[in-house]
Amino acid sequence: GAGVSQSPSNKVTEKGKDVELRCDPISGHTALYWYRQRLGQGLEFLIYFQGNSAPDKSGLPSDRFSAERTGESVSTLTIQRTQQEDSAVYLCASSSLSIGEAFFGQGTRLTVV
Amino acid sequence: AQKITQTQPGMFVQEKEAVTLDCTYDTSDPSYGLFWYKQPSSGEMIFLIYQGSYDQQNATEGRYSLNFQKARKSANLVISASQLGDSAMYFCAMREGLLRGKLIFGQGTELSVKP
Secondary structure: OOEEEEEEOOEEOOOOOOOEEEEEEOOOOOEEEEEEEEEOOOEEEEEEEEOOOOEEEEOOOOOOOEEEOOOOOOEEEEEOOOOOHEEEEEEEEEEOOOOOOOOOOOOEEEOOO | OEEEEEEOOOEEEOOOEEEEEEEEEEEEOOEEEEEEEOOOOOOOOEEEEEEOOOOOOHHHHHHHEEEEEEOOOOOEEEOOOHHHHHHHEEEEEEEEEEOOOEEEEEOOOEEEEOO
């Protein structure tokens, strides 16, 4: 596609439920990043995928968070047993090896009630 | 471990004046890239400018320039001739490795441009 696409754009879920957030990167981009941005805060790194290499999971805050990516295509961020502190905007970005900057999606606003 | 710091939570500037947003970084990797992004109230992340650690000259993109001082590990963003539309959050970011590696962001600076 023309840009990074994230779905859903908004998600309201009950505490304790699992949620899946989807990111469709720009075609041909080998790198994919997930970030969490709480209200009024900066971007908190969660996970980084680069091609078929093992992902850098160093930013995942707990074992309730996981992410998958098949090859250089779609990625899914899963949050299990959601908590109120998981409420945030989750941003996905992708980049290529020829152009270093990351292009961002519009984000998924997650609200846990 | 890589680290990026923005010490100015908020800045004000008069329309048409220049403003400098501070960013310092820490890394032991000689190869790295530095980025600035703008986030308006709409929430989108807009790429502004990039500086590679081996670049000899400061990067410029229109009204944006990056004041890269390698020895001091600083990568300040200079916006010339500020416009009302420049009011936004600005984030500095770093990648260890020029094209590969995770991208880490600072906490951001909120810029307000006064008419």
